[in-house]
Amino acid sequence: MTETVVVKQMFLDPSRCIGCRSCVAACRECDTHKGESMIYIDYIDRGHTVATSPTLCMHCEEPLAPCAQVCPAQAIFYGTYEERVEAGLGLQGAKPVNTFYFGRQRVRTRNYVVMTEEDDALDLMALLDEASLGKGSEVPQATAGRNVEQWVDAEAAGIPERAAPPQPWAPREPQPFTVPTSPIGSAGVHDSRGEQA
Amino acid sequence: MEEAMSADKGLFRRGQRQRETFDFHAGEVAPAHWKSDEAIDRYVPTHCCYCGVQCGMYLKVANGKVVGVEPREDFPLNHGMLCPKGATAYQTVNHPDRLLYPLMRRHGKEGPLERASWDEVLDTIVERFTAIQAEFGKDAVAIFSGSSMTNEKCYLMGKFARVALGTRHTDYNGRLCMSSATGANERSLGIDRAANPISDMLHADCIFVIGANVGECFPIVTSYLWQARDRGCKLIVADPRQTPTARTADLFLPLRSGTDSALLNGMLYVIIHEGLIDEAFIRERTVGWEETRAVAEQYPPERVARVCGLRPEAIIEAARLYGGAKAALIYTARGLEHQSKGVDNGVAAANLALSTGNFGRPGAGYGTLTGQGNGQGGREVGQKASQLPGCREIEDPEDRAYICSVWGIDEKDLPHAGYPATLMIPAMLRKEIRACYLLCSNPMVSLPDQHTAERALRGLDLFVVTDFFLSETAELADIVLPGTTWAEDEGTTTSLEGRVIKYNKAVEPPGEARTDWWIACELARRLGKERYFTFHSPREIFDELRLCTRGAKSDYWGITYEKIEEQNGVFWPCPSEDHPGTPRLYEERFGFPDGRARLHPIAYIPPAEEPDEAYPLILTTGRVIYHYLSGNQTRRTPFLKEMAPYPWVEIHERTANRLSVKDGDWVTVRTRRGETTAPALVVRSIRPDTLFIPYHYGHTQAVNQLTNPVLEPMLKIPEYKVCACVAVRAEQPPAWARDVDKATLEAARKRRHELPMAAAQPTPTFR
Numbered sequence: 001m002t003e004t005v006v007v008k009q010m011f012l013d014p015s016r017c018i019g020c021r022s023c024v025a026a027c028r029e030c031d032t033h034k035g036e037s038m039i040y041i042d043y044i045d046r047g048h049t050v051a052t053s054p055t056l057c058m059h060c061e062e063p064l065a066p067c068a069q070v071c072p073a074q075a076i077f078y079g080t081y082e083e084r085v086e087a088g089l090g091l092q093g094a095k096p097v098n099t100f101y102f103g104r105q106r107v108r109t110r111n112y113v114v115m116t117e118e119d120d121a122l123d124l125m126a127l128l129d130e131a132s133l134g135k136g137s138e139v140p141q142a143t144a145g146r147n148v149e150q151w152v153d154a155e156a157a158g159i160p161e162r163a164a165p166p167q168p169w170a171p172r173e174p175q176p177f178t179v180p181t182s183p184i185g186s187a188g189v190h191d192s193r194g195e196q197a
Numbered sequence: 198m199e200e201a202m203s204a205d206k207g208l209f210r211r212g213q214r215q216r217e218t219f220d221f222h223a224g225e226v227a228p229a230h231w232k233s234d235e236a237i238d239r240y241v242p243t244h245c246c247y248c249g250v251q252c253g254m255y256l257k258v259a260n261g262k263v264v265g266v267e268p269r270e271d272f273p274l275n276h277g278m279l280c281p282k283g284a285t286a287y288q289t290v291n292h293p294d295r296l297l298y299p300l301m302r303r304h305g306k307e308g309p310l311e312r313a314s315w316d317e318v319l320d321t322i323v324e325r326f327t328a329i330q331a332e333f334g335k336d337a338v339a340i341f342s343g344s345s346m347t348n349e350k351c352y353l354m355g356k357f358a359r360v361a362l363g364t365r366h367t368d369y370n371g372r373l374c375m376s377s378a379t380g381a382n383e384r385s386l387g388i389d390r391a392a393n394p395i396s397d398m399l400h401a402d403c404i405f406v407i408g409a410n411v412g413e414c415f416p417i418v419t420s421y422l423w424q425a426r427d428r429g430c431k432l433i434v435a436d437p438r439q440t441p442t443a444r445t446a447d448l449f450l451p452l453r454s455g456t457d458s459a460l461l462n463g464m465l466y467v468i469i470h471e472g473l474i475d476e477a478f479i480r481e482r483t484v485g486w487e488e489t490r491a492v493a494e495q496y497p498p499e500r501v502a503r504v505c506g507l508r509p510e511a512i513i514e515a516a517r518l519y520g521g522a523k524a525a526l527i528y529t530a531r532g533l534e535h536q537s538k539g540v541d542n543g544v545a546a547a548n549l550a551l552s553t554g555n556f557g558r559p560g561a562g563y564g565t566l567t568g569q570g571n572g573q574g575g576r577e578v579g580q581k582a583s584q585l586p587g588c589r590e591i592e593d594p595e596d597r598a599y600i601c602s603v604w605g606i607d608e609k610d611l612p613h614a615g616y617p618a619t620l621m622i623p624a625m626l627r628k629e630i631r632a633c634y635l636l637c638s639n640p641m642v643s644l645p646d647q648h649t650a651e652r653a654l655r656g657l658d659l660f661v662v663t664d665f666f667l668s669e670t671a672e673l674a675d676i677v678l679p680g681t682t683w684a685e686d687e688g689t690t691t692s693l694e695g696r697v698i699k700y701n702k703a704v705e706p707p708g709e710a711r712t713d714w715w716i717a718c719e720l721a722r723r724l725g726k727e728r729y730f731t732f733h734s735p736r737e738i739f740d741e742l743r744l745c746t747r748g749a750k751s752d753y754w755g756i757t758y759e760k761i762e763e764q765n766g767v768f769w770p771c772p773s774e775d776h777p778g779t780p781r782l783y784e785e786r787f788g789f790p791d792g793r794a795r796l797h798p799i800a801y802i803p804p805a806e807e808p809d810e811a812y813p814l815i816l817t818t819g820r821v822i823y824h825y826l827s828g829n830q831t832r833r834t835p836f837l838k839e840m841a842p843y844p845w846v847e848i849h850e851r852t853a854n855r856l857s858v859k860d861g862d863w864v865t866v867r868t869r870r871g872e873t874t875a876p877a878l879v880v881r882s883i884r885p886d887t888l889f890i891p892y893h894y895g896h897t898q899a900v901n902q903l904t905n906p907v908l909e910p911m912l913k914i915p916e917y918k919v920c921a922c923v924a925v926r927a928e929q930p931p932a933w934a935r936d937v938d939k940a941t942l943e944a945a946r947k948r949r950h951e952l953p954m955a956a957a958q959p960t961p962t963f964r
Contacts, residue, residue: 018441025281151506
């Protein structure tokens with residue numbers, strides 16, 4: 001004789017975790033162990049990234065684990081596999097943000113996006129160049145700190161700006177601003193100064 | 198522990214399959230002392246008292262006390278989700294720090310705050326206010342109000358100032374929060390409200406979050422962001438720090454603080470040059486395109502990138518992602534608004550949305566994520582310096598006449614526009630304002646340039662504060678009135694979507710604490726204005742508010758308490774009782790008489806204070822998830838306090854090396870206005886030229902001792918988000934660190950697994 005089995009499970013997806021500790025706060029509110037949380041949220045490597053990961057007790061079931069109920073990122077999901085797929089979450093994140101290849105191994109991650117200095121960057125794009133892209137796979141997004149550059153002021157960069165001197169506890173007076181006739185601001189000649197900023 | 202083993206072993210019982218239990222001790226029944234000791238009498242449906250998301254929750258009431266919280270699955274925004282602030286919000290209700298009776302300094306400013314009776318304090322206030330107004334004019338008394346209270350109270354404070362006191366000067370702490378978004382909305386779109394409900398995120402192909410730390414400040418909104426991304430939506434985040442939201446973004450633009458308008462112009466340049474603009478939309482629904490285009494043409498991404506400190510390719514890619522999306526949303530928040538050009542920044546963001554035709558459709562729009570609980574409602578019900586209820590203009594003759602007819606006063610008795618909150622401080626220093634009634638606000642944490650603000654508040658002839666905890670500001674007051682928490686009164690608030698929702702009363706106020714509206718009515722009675730303040734319940738106030746907003750921009754006329762309950766909130770404008778409300782704005786027309794949106798050319802203005810030799814770094818401030826605004830409530834909640842007990846200085850590894858600062862070292866950060874010392878958190882998740890300090894702390898821990906009080910010209914919002922600073926390693930811990938219990942700090946650090954970084958040193962260095 002056949003029997004219908006409803007298997008509800010805890011699904012964890014650290015890549016979705018925002019480290020908000022909603023689960024920790026909710027767990028403490030559970031009547032069975034009020035004031036004590038059964039969950040830890042750890043920064044994976046705070047020096048390099050704000051990525052966090054929950055560690056659960058995995059004990060709750062019906063009606064609903066408070067941690068899964070409150071999680072605003074759906075990093076903790078309690079339900080059947082079908083419910084999870086239906087919720088668009090899939091297994092291990094249905095649509096990972098970064099897919100890259102390390103040699104022939106396909107790595108999907110949303111978690112370890114690390115902001116690094118240029119000289120020792122985890123250069124996802126460089127890894128990609130050497131990797132064979134699977135058929136139909138998406139090209140990963142360049143993310144994180146590799147977009148950081150040193151800055152220069154507007155004059156050096158050659159974009160128009162309105163001068164506005166600071167006056168503590170007084171509003172900046174709006175100053176008339178007219179559009180220069182030339183499409184490129186004349187300030188562009190100062191470009192070379194930018195390097196020292 | 199033996200009991201611990203008898204935890205529900207449900208993990209081993211998959212559904213109904215296995216009847217047997219692997220519990221070795223108590224079988225099915227958990228030991229009694231594991232349950233909370235009190236039987237719950239009632240579950241009161243209400244909303245969270247904290248941020249603008251206003252999640253639905255039930256308060257558990259037992260024996261007339263709030264003892265717990267249960268999320269509301271039925272509220273369509275949070276669906277049972279709660280952030281740590283929401284899950285612990287109920288703990289402020291029975292808090293031992295609650296003020297239970299009025300306090301007064303009977304022996305001058307140096308004397309102690311002593312217990313007094315309500316009659317004594319109210320009579321004193323009325324007597325002193327009357328004397329000051331008789332000697333120095335009506336405008337010598339000011340109202341400094343707030344937005345973390347119900348619409349009814351906000352509305353009543355505006356009316357109280359203008360009718361009972363007759364002063365021009367009434368303003369609120371939203372001035373410090375999102376007032377520049379108001380300016381941008383009014384200049385560009387005509388209606389001061391987010392254009393879309395949050396659920397529109399699920400229809401977007403691209404979401405551009407600029408200057409908003411969604412994961413920490415609006416945690417529940419993250420759910421929608423993540424769900425949208427599960428459906429293939431692209432996320433662009435611009436922020437000088439890697440925030441939890443930025444961490445996984447498809448494109449992260451770690452721009453330099455204060456360069457948002459340059460970035461937005463640069464993106465508009467790319468959108469124009471790649472033909473991604475929506476010409477039909479621009480032609481039919483906007484005005485001012487040519488001028489805007491001419492200015493944007495001067496911001497090529499290569500140059501903008503150098504000002505923003507970004508790679509030009511990143512700006513081009515952002516523009517392509519945003520411009521190429523079928524439906525795209527822009528969300529802004531304090532990062533972009535807390536600047537001396539906050540309105541310009543908002544307008545530049547709206548320009549981007551308008552030029553790509555992203556309005557009036559599901560998943561297309563622009564909006565600010567309002568921070569305060571009732572930040573949206575508080576800014577439209579007439580407690581602002583230049584505003585009458587319903588976003589009516591105080592200088593508009595028609596609006597004045599209408600409001601006077603509702604209030605039953607003579608039009609010439611209605612004061613004109615007064616000082617915004619930030620200009621009250623210099624007015625206090627000039628002795629133009631001599632007395633102030635402050636409620637629902639804590640400027641001694643939240644105002645910039647704290648030392649100046651403190652001088653101003655200390656110099657007042659009479660300073661009255663209503664609060665339910667003795668806040669940093671209340672400590673300076675001559676009279677402190679005990680107020681109520683949100684659980685002790687009913688009333689409506691308006692969430693960041695523009696959805697009017699209702700708090701329900703769970704319990705009676707403790708001790709002699711009274712609601713703000715009762716205090717206002719009582720003061721009005723003693724001021725001889727009783728006939729204008731004959732309210733006996735929030736419902737009566739709301740009915741008058743509805744009438745005041747009838748036909749105005751933010752029209753509440755069709756909203757009733759019953760309808761709010763029935764529909765789980767009503768989006769304004771709602772012009773009649775059979776109108777369902779308006780979740781999405783601008784589907785047909787914009788909020789100007791001709792129905793067209795306005796594009797304004799925006800030129801980049803640099804931050805008021807740029808780094809130089811003496812102050813080489815950029816200081817930016819912000820929030821952490823565990824604290825709400827000035828932290829007056831959340832710093833008293835044990836769990837939240839433990840998670841973030843003190844401020845810290847987030848500093849890039851490279852900068853820290855240059856300053857010989859190790860993780861956990863004490864760092865003194867100094868600006869032209871003041872200095873503060875806090876432990877360093879050495880990370881790579883921030884721009885190397887930028888320091889970050891959370892702002893929720895008071896006294897010597899307040900980062901607002903350092904921030905720049907330069908104001909935005911239109912709406913007078915201070916520039917919290919960028920000023921020049923210098924950092925040095927501190928030789929010894931600051932005084933506040935000597936006061937706190939070292940063991941507590943260590944325990945907190947261990948629990949939080951972060952502060953300071955685990956790898957380097959076990960504790961903040963006390964040496």
